[in-house]
Each structure stands twice: as C-alpha cells, then as structure tokens.
Amino acid sequence: MVSPDKLSLLFKSYHTPLVRFLTRRLGDRDSAEEIAQETFVRALRAETITSDRSWLFAVASNLVRDDARRDMRERKRLELMRTHAQAESAEEPEPSAVERAEDQAMARRAIEMLAERDRDALLMREEGLGYEEIAEALGLSVASVGTTLSRARRRLMEAYESLQGERPAERA
Amino acid sequence: MEADASTHPDDGTIHAWLDDALDAATAARIAAHVRDCPECAERVAEARGLIAGASRIVGALDDVPAGTRPAWAQDATVDSGPSGRAVPFTSAQAKASTTDASLWRWLRVTPARAAIAATLIVALGITMTRQRTGLDTPESVQVSSSRSASAPTAELGDSGRAAGGAGAGASAQGAMQAPQATPAPDHLLDSAVAKSLAIGHPQRSMSAAKDAAIPQAPANAAAASTPVDSLAGMRVAEGRSALQRQRVIGRDERADKVRTGAAAAAAPPAAAEAVTAAKAADASVARGERSSFAGGSAMRGDVAGTPTGCYQLASAAAGATWGGEPLPLTVAVDLTADAATPTARLFSADGRPSSLQARWLRTTRDSVRLTLARPGYTGTIELGPELAGGRTGLARSGPSSVNSARTPSEQAAAPERAMPVTLRPAGCPSR
Numbered sequence: 325m326v327s328p329d330k331l332s333l334l335f336k337s338y339h340t341p342l343v344r345f346l347t348r349r350l351g352d353r354d355s356a357e358e359i360a361q362e363t364f365v366r367a368l369r370a371e372t373i374t375s376d377r378s379w380l381f382a383v384a385s386n387l388v389r390d391d392a393r394r395d396m397r398e399r400k401r402l403e404l405m406r407t408h409a410q411a412e413s414a415e416e417p418e419p420s421a422v423e424r425a426e427d428q429a430m431a432r433r434a435i436e437m438l439a440e441r442d443r444d445a446l447l448m449r450e451e452g453l454g455y456e457e458i459a460e461a462l463g464l465s466v467a468s469v470g471t472t473l474s475r476a477r478r479r480l481m482e483a484y485e486s487l488q489g490e491r492p493a494e495r496a
Numbered sequence: 497m498e499a500d501a502s503t504h505p506d507d508g509t510i511h512a513w514l515d516d517a518l519d520a521a522t523a524a525r526i527a528a529h530v531r532d533c534p535e536c537a538e539r540v541a542e543a544r545g546l547i548a549g550a551s552r553i554v555g556a557l558d559d560v561p562a563g564t565r566p567a568w569a570q571d572a573t574v575d576s577g578p579s580g581r582a583v584p585f586t587s588a589q590a591k592a593s594t595t596d597a598s599l600w601r602w603l604r605v606t607p608a609r610a611a612i613a614a615t616l617i618v619a620l621g622i623t624m625t626r627q628r629t630g631l632d633t634p635e636s637v638q639v640s641s642s643r644s645a646s647a648p649t650a651e652l653g654d655s656g657r658a659a660g661g662a663g664a665g666a667s668a669q670g671a672m673q674a675p676q677a678t679p680a681p682d683h684l685l686d687s688a689v690a691k692s693l694a695i696g697h698p699q700r701s702m703s704a705a706k707d708a709a710i711p712q713a714p715a716n717a718a719a720a721s722t723p724v725d726s727l728a729g730m731r732v733a734e735g736r737s738a739l740q741r742q743r744v745i746g747r748d749e750r751a752d753k754v755r756t757g758a759a760a761a762a763a764p765p766a767a768a769e770a771v772t773a774a775k776a777a778d779a780s781v782a783r784g785e786r787s788s789f790a791g792g793s794a795m796r797g798d799v800a801g802t803p804t805g806c807y808q809l810a811s812a813a814a815g816a817t818w819g820g821e822p823l824p825l826t827v828a829v830d831l832t833a834d835a836a837t838p839t840a841r842l843f844s845a846d847g848r849p850s851s852l853q854a855r856w857l858r859t860t861r862d863s864v865r866l867t868l869a870r871p872g873y874t875g876t877i878e879l880g881p882e883l884a885g886g887r888t889g890l891a892r893s894g895p896s897s898v899n900s901a902r903t904p905s906e907q908a909a910a911p912e913r914a915m916p917v918t919l920r921p922a923g924c925p926s927r
Contacts, residue, residue, distance in 0.1 A: 348557045424556075431556035450554045455517040470517065471508030474543065477550035478507075481878070484553050485892055489874055 331368050338380050339364070341451045345381065348447050349388055351432055359387045375460055377453060382461035385444050434483040442476035449473055503529055504536055510543045514880075538812060541916035544880030545890025548863035552878070555860050805829060808922035809842075809877070811891070813915045819852045819868045819875045819893045823917070827866070828924055829856050840866065847925035864919075868893055879919055886920030 326334075339360060346356035363384045373379045435443060441462060448458050455469040464472065505513070505526050512518050513526045530536045810824040817823060819842075826843040842852035853869040854877075862882060868875030875893025892914040 344558070348554060351557070427556050431553045434553060435557065446550060447554065449515070450551060455512065455515070468508070470510075470512030470515070471506070473515070474507040474511040474546070477511070477543075477546040480553055481546055481549045481890075484549070485876070488876075489894065489896060 326368055326370055326373060328368075330373075331364065334367055334373075334376055334380065335364055338377060342380055342384055345447050345451045346384055346388065348435070348450075349385075349443070350391075355391065359384055359391060362387055375457065378457035378460040381448055381451075381453065381457070385461065389440075430484060430487045433487055434480055437483040438476055438479055442472055442479065445469065445472045446476040446480065504533065505529065507539070507543065510536075510540055511547070514540070514543055514547060534812060538916040541880075541888035541918065542890045542914070544888050545878040545916070548859065548861070548880045548889060549865070549876075549878035551861060551863065552859040552865055806922050806924035807886070807919045809891075809917055809919050811915050811917045816891075816915050816917075817893075818877070818891050818917075819870050819873050821850045821852055825850065825852070826922060826925055827854070827919065839869075843925045864889075872896060877917060877919075879917075886918050888916065888918050891915055891917040 342363065343353075343356050343360045346359050347353050350356055350359075363380055366383050367373060367380065370379075435447075438446070441464075444462055445458050445464075448461060453461070455466050458464070458469050458472075459466040462472075503525075509518070509522075509526065513523055516523075518526065530540050805828070807827045807829075808824050809818065809827050815822070818825065821842065821844065824845050826845070826847070827840045828843060829838050829840045838856045840854045840856045842850045842854060844850050851870060854866045854875075855869060857865045857867065859865050864877075864879040864887060866877040866879070872895060873893055874896040875891070877889055877891040879887040879889035881887065
C-alpha cells in the first residue's frame, strides 16, 4: 500500500496536469475533478507504483472509459444546457469572446472525432508525458507512439479544418 | 548527396524526432537525412505544422471565455487550464458582485410582479371605493385582501425551487442563488435551466459574470499560454505600449515552459543544444526566393518572438498558392493593430499588395498560426517554432462554404491543398 507521504508527493506533482488532461478529455471540469480524486484513491490502495505518471494517467484513462458509459447521457444534457444558455444570452458577448467560444466548440468536436487511443496519446503528450510513459499508460510499444501521435495530429487537424470549412468565411 | 529512398523516415519517426523521443544516434541520422532530402524536409515542415496546429487545438479546449458560461459553470471554484485563460469565479466574488443589488433582489421586483402589484392596487382602490359607496359587501373586501397578500407569498416560496419553472420571475431569482447553495449535479443542472430562463433579465444575467470576470483576469495572467485572453478587448485601446507587448510575450513564455513540462526543463543543456542544432538544419532546406524590394526596409528586432515586420512565405511545391494567390508572398505584420492578434497584409513577390490579409496568432511553444481573412476563402498556416532558417509549417486554404465573393472562374478552380511552407524574415515592400 502506498504511504501517505508518497501519495502526498504524487498529488502535489500530478494533480494539476491530471485534472487538465481529464478536463480536456471530458470537456467537464467537475467530472475531471471527480475522476482525478478517484485516481488518487486508487493510488492509495495500490500495492506498488513503479512509474508514477504513466500509472496515474493509465488509471485515469480507464476510469474515463468506465465513467463514459455511465455518464454519457448526463454529459449530453449538460452540453445541451450550456448551448441553450449561451444561445439565449441576452447580452451579446464581445466578438473575440464569440470567436473563442466557436474555436473551443470546434476544438471539442474535432478532438471527439479522434479514435480513443489516438486522443489519449495526444492529450498525454500535450501534458508532457514522454513516449515511454505514453506507451506504458496505453499498452503500446514505444516504437508505435510516434505513429500514433502523427496519426492523431493529422486527423485532428483534418477534422478541425473540415469543421472550419463548414462555417461562414472568416471575419475580416 | 541524395539519400537512399529506403532510409526515408516514416511519419512516426519524424514526429518522434521532433518530439525529442529518439536516441542521439538515431536523431543525428534523421537530421542528416533530412538535410539532404528535400522530400523529407517537406514532410518535416508538414509535421511541424501538424504539431503546432494540434497543440493549439488542444489548448483551445481550455479556453472558456468569460460571460458565456451558464450559472453552474460560473460557480466552479477554479476553471483554469494550463493557459489560465479561464477565469475563476468564487462564491465570495459572486456574493460581492451581487451585494449592491441585494435590496432589489430581496424585494424581488420584476416587471411581472410590478404589473401584478399595480393590478392589485387598482383592484383594492376600486374595492374600497365601492365599499365606501355601499355597493360591496365586507366579505368580498376580505377576499380581495387575502388575494393581494397571498400572491407575493406564493412567489417567494417559488424561489427556493427555482428550477421547477413554476413562474418565470420566481425561477429567474432562484437561478442566481441555487448554484451557490446546492452543488449537487442535479441542482446544478436545474440552475442552468433557471439561468436560461432568467436570460431576459439583463440586470442580473450579465452583471454577475462580468463583474467577477474582469477583476480576476490579472490573477490568472501569469499562466496564459496564448495572447488571446479575456483582457484582449481591453488591450485594443489606443497607444498600446511596448511594455504591454513584453508582458504578453513573457506570459506566453512562462506558460510554454509550464506546458512543455518538467522533462524539457530537466534536459541536460548540452543535449538540448545538440538536438536544437540538429533540428535547425532542416529549416534551411525548404528553399524559396528571398525577396529584395528596392528601397525596402527590414523591421525585425523587437522583443523575443514578437511578430515584427516582414517575412517571406514560400513553398518548394510548384504552383503553390494560398488563398488564391501564388507563392512566394510577403507577409507584413501590422503591430499598430491589436498586439494580441496582429493583422498581416500580404504582398505579391514583386511588391504589389494582394487581396489577402491574415491574422497572426502566437500560440503555444513559440508556434504561430496565420488565419486567412479573404471573403470566399478559408485558410490557415500552422508554423512551428522559429529556428535559424525561419519557421516551417503547413499551409491550407480553399473556398469557404460561403463563397459569393469569388468570381465564376475562381469558383471553377480546383480546391487548394495543404502544403509545407517556410516563413523567413525578409525585407518589406516599398509603400
């Protein structure tokens, strides 16, 4: 069982990046916080943890998968609520805010168009995980991480660009 | 020396190389190969563009603009990603922002209630008049009085269950309070419903978000990773000083360091230099004509990384275009506009102004995104970090779904494709 000191160190080192990874992955901070907490609870119960960061991200990814099945409906409701609230907003936000909101929505849609493994690998890489850590967390060979990332990046860009092409021309 | 085709690195290896994930010997071999292989240099440029673009898109996931979040999201204690662009909204701030309206809130004066009150007053007046003239009975006066007293009581009761939607006015009031008192998910959802119902009340629906968002931005500024943040609008004010630009850049650099993680920070300096030197070589491969405008003036030399002056946008691909204009083009960045997203004007190779403009956005890890601004077209250029030979990346453009501004001949033209490009410092055209 992991000692409290060790857990404290893990929490201090990895809680913030883990929550950020999960928020990006889920699009919902509350769920991200909950899963991060559950991840650290599992860490406390674990017998041994050899590679801290990849272990934490792997457990978090697995929890996301479990959570996704359970809460899919709930998150869709949340998204609908948020979209509705924004659409009904009485005060027009400043243009830059509108553009940023559009950009965020397109980024969210584009990231969700990726295959799960590609998405996890990309988001882990963006959190600074090395190829070995990503390989360990996702059960890949180190040699295939580069291929996975190149595919993920290309598909993300293509998805984003296609979404961008669907909307009216850029504001001059 | 022409590299053997069998040694061409695949895309995964190129990405691994650019991600510093290869051992030194392999990295050196790739660098040498890319230096002598124009085809691979183009693929490296493309990979840099993909890395920069994907990183920017992932960073956009963290961007939650102030004033557009529903009540349940505003109640979150902290909502900041690595960029820190999202603005925290604490319960204490929510309380402070609404204190000045507490009296009116306590009175719960809404247009609907004002109308009800006016009706009751008129009804009471008529009743009293009739009573005084002996045309009414004491019982009917009692009924009127009890109705006038019970209506507001019922509405006050509704406020505790605002999400029930019993009345628009009551729900609107409850929407501002429910998220603070009840953090359980169902109540948060209910508060979002109530918030949307409350939108029609401008005094409350917008003031809570803005009052809290603007004062909070500086507290998060140190973590911002892109120039586009919640204070961008304020920075558009005239006379933006060089000091402000430095602050923006400094903030980006700090955020970049955070984003790249401890691994980069812990890398041995010698090894890091070797990798940098090896990678710098590839940037010089994608060759293009360096523009030389008679009487042109170079404008570079501002603070680190700030887009200043003119650059040449070139591609090794034959017949390459961007936004319908043939490359190479000269990109002149206008720093007198919004420093966060400066506008760039594009000139043809012979110095004539083109119909293209673009917005220059500095993103994470010293990358740059150029967004085409030409009616009828969409286009972007994702560029990697600035190296000795300039920036390399990936340019895309094509007709937009709304393309009325294009001529029939332009519409008949085949859609443009993505292509590797290089952006290098160059002289500015005479104007």
